[in-house]
Amino acid sequence: MDYGPRxxxxxxxxxxxxxxxxxxxxxxxTRLFGSLRFPNAFALTQxxxxxxxxxxxxxxxxxxxxxxxxDVLSSKSRTKLRVADxxxxxxxxxFSRRPKLRQAGGRGLTLIQAYANRVSSRKDKGRHYLSITxxxxxxxxxxxxxxxxxx
Numbered sequence: 001m002d003y004g005p006r007x008x009x010x011x012x013x014x015x016x017x018x019x020x021x022x023x024x025x026x027x028x029x030t031r032l033f034g035s036l037r038f039p040n041a042f043a044l045t046q047x048x049x050x051x052x053x054x055x056x057x058x059x060x061x062x063x064x065x066x067x068x069x070x071d072v073l074s075s076k077s078r079t080k081l082r083v084a085d086x087x088x089x090x091x092x093x094x095f096s097r098r099p100k101l102r103q104a105g106g107r108g109l110t111l112i113q114a115y116a117n118r119v120s121s122r123k124d125k126g127r128h129y130l131s132i133t134x135x136x137x138x139x140x141x142x143x144x145x146x147x148x149x150x151x
Contacts, residue, residue, distance in 0.1 A: 039136035059087030
């Protein structure tokens with residue numbers, strides 16, 4: 001596999017790599033994403049943390065022998081992140097579920113959806129792909145911190 005950021009013939013920045021399904025790689029990933037000059041680096045890093053956590057815990061059942069593939073493609077107008085694992089995928093009901101404020105887990109997908117413009121999930125040849133698209137604009141905390149619609 002070819003590691004490291006590359007600029008494509010179309011002026012897009014591409015970064016694609018695989019890591020073991022182990023939380024010890026998370027600090028490295030957050031430093032890596034913070035050091036690259038992606039638009040919306042903060043939002044992208046937050047999405048990566050949540051997507052990586054979900055891939056380790058739910059996708060690969062904390063099996064450190066399994067791999068997670070991370071693929072980022074960035075242009076002037078948008079950034080796409082795809083995280084692949086060996087799990088069963090995300091059931092459609094979780095895309096519309098609101099987490100309870102006091103529950104211990106279940107906020108990852110909700111946080112990803114708060115930052116992203118588009119989130120999709122699919123299975124292909126035994127791999128699960130979570131695809132996330134962000135428009136490249138600066139986001140303030142006011143655009144993410146929202147209560148449920150009825151509050």
